[in-house]
Amino acid sequence: MSRCKFYVINTQKSQELVDGLHKITLECENRFDVHGFLWIDKDDEIMQIQILFGEIAIEWRFESGIKYSLTNRATEIPEGIGFHKGVRDLRQAEETDSIESVKEAVLNAEFPSEWSEKIKQKF
Secondary structure (H helix, E strand, O other): OOOOEEEEEOOOHHHOOEOOEEEEEEEEOOOOOEEEEEEEOOOOOEEEEEEEEOOEEEEEEOOOEEEEEEOOOOOOOOOOOOOOOOOOOOEEOOOHHHHHHHHHHHHHOEOOHHHHHHHHOOO
């Protein structure tokens, strides 16, 4: 896995408050299949983190800590027009090799400076 370099996507949604939290979207500039989301409170404290590496998700929540999940989406795309990968539904991950590589990728990633330390200390 190459070292991920994240940047913030500024959208109108990131200005909206839902249950007292702002949602910040992070995109990876060098891997199209890696995305991240932060939910922060009014004091800019992170309450939840979700980072997707392809179909593997690593999450941290203030109340419950770290969780690893796999999506139900197809990972192999057959040739041809019209194949739909499906919707994302997260399910508990059991495979330890994938889990360790995802955690290592998060700890080695470059996040925007204002969030980097706060994100990495959660993992």
